[in-house]
Amino acid sequence: MALTPTTKQAATDEAFLREVDDAVRAGDLQSFWTRFGRWLLLALIAGLAAFGGWIYWQNVKAAAAEKTGDAFVQAVEKLDAGNEKAGVAELTKIAQSDQAGYRAMAQLLLANIDAKNGATAKANAVYAKVAADEKAPQVFRDMALIRVATAEFDSLPPQKTIDRLKPLAKPGTPWFGSAGEMTAISYMKMGKDDLAGPIFAQIAKQEDLPQSLRSRAQQMAGGLGIDTVQLDAKSGKASTGGSAATAADGGNSK
Template identity: 30%
Template sequence: MEVYTTENEQVDAVRRFFAENGKALAIGVVVGIAALGGWHYWQTHENTALTEASASYQQASTALTSNKADGVANLEKFAQTNSNSYGVFAALQLADHFVEAKDFVNAEKQLTQASQLTKDENLLSLVNYRLARVQLQQNKLDDALKTLDNVKGDGWMAMQQEVRGDVLLAKGDTKGARDAYSKGLDSKPSQTLQTLLRMKLNNLSS
């Protein structure tokens, strides 16, 4: 609005402003309230959906660990229909199940699916770390190396380099394997992993 010098002019200006813009303001207020209500509804809906997903995951997970006949099928269905962290957990559990059964093809399928369900960097690193190990088991060495590039974060360095060394050794690259194992040791891993990496380095020298 313009600047007015007298109180009456200011009052008249306000009246004209609301006369000209009152409808638009009213619509804006209504839209704002609706948007706020929609936001609260969305939050409530999301929380309810996650609570239901958690309960469904627990049920499907228990069916698998209890070796029920439809345990695998039910957990697979859950993983396919839940694009959230619970879907990732389901796919990871299925992958472990298939690895134990030496079914690396289906394990890779589950882990690939899990990698598409999360943007959480730490969870994604876990998925890709396991995927690379499964690809190594299938002798998909170049795929495994590409997958390992997606295992990020200082906490994953030693584990990532250990698998990288295994893959490079399988490719016949002894020097590359030695460098990878050494990098793993330099990242100050756990005592157990230190022992494993040193053992692998010693085996390269023998």
Template identity: 30%
Template sequence: MSEFYDEVDEEVRREQLKKLWDKYSIYIVALALLIIAAVGGWRGYQYVEEKKAAQAGAAFNRAVELSGQGKHEEAEKAFAELVTKAPYGYRVLSRFRVAAEVANRDPKAAAKMFDDLAADSSIGAEQQELARIRAAGLLVDSATYPEMKQRLEPDTVPEAAFRHSARELLALSAFRANDTAAARLWTEQILADSETPPSLRSRAQALQALLPPVAKS
């Protein structure tokens, strides 16, 4: 008897499922097709983006080779083209490289390009800091010490990624301006930082040796 009831229940369930299918099958099929299309579209997008990235990477490497061969004009054009066409990561890298190539013929124009990068919040704080350092490096021989200090002092704090370079540039600028106190201040900060790279530490020691001794009170 229980088997009979089981068969009846099974038949009722089948009938209910059939009614549900008849009523909602078009929506279920449509949803399944949408899922398939979405997955296919996403995979297609990934393929296209990976292809673009591979092409941009190859073009970037060719531009780097041109620069290494001293063909700076050709390298500049190649990097400039990547700025307009490459995926985001290569666009940012290429903006830095275009400015570096321009520096070979026009340091002030290159410094302006690095300043533009430093002002672009879309590239990230560390990249902005690097751009400020690169601009200051091009201007260290022409800008006044107060100008250099205004540019770089925020990047000398302990948590700054490029604090070592910022301090060295300020020390050099102060030395060039005959500001002994400021030059000593920055060299001492360089030498006091346990994370200062060895080569930079050696340069700071050499610069400090050129400073006149501190007057005794």
């Protein structure tokens, strides 16, 4: 179909407008690039450099952790071989490392060696240090807390032991057996047998705990008038009432 003059003119005008629009856009882009292109390039380079630096730092940390891990294994092997002097020397270096996990393990091993050699005060200071190290893995902090609580059990007021072990003296926590037993005995020292009994009863029913600990707890619970056979395994309530969790909280649970 032939285009009329009017149609031809409209098509020509439309093409012209597109060319003008493209020219304006090109001009705007060129102007924008002239003004901001340098800064965009710098930002891009900085971003790539930061990303590259992050990858490098992750690789450095991984390599450092691997190196520290190898040194820790070698130190333990020297201890196992009876070469305590060399093993302690290696562990002492690792105990100053910025690798929190290996640092805590090295400190705990050194503290154990000190305790074995009779340096109780030195060992307890290290246990307390690990327990307070917020960068150390929680499992090592809890282990250190149990160790220092055990070492200082006879010298501290019972209430301080209860307060110190409160987070661990609850059923379901990995250290409930040890922490619960010390907590229950502390309550007995304070004349609070009604709070000690349920904890002993709960320890006696924990099948994942050592049998020697469970038997001891069963005897203690029985001496306090609680028949562990009547303990409800689901609710954790003893026949005399109350629960291990309530007792661990000092009888303040509502």
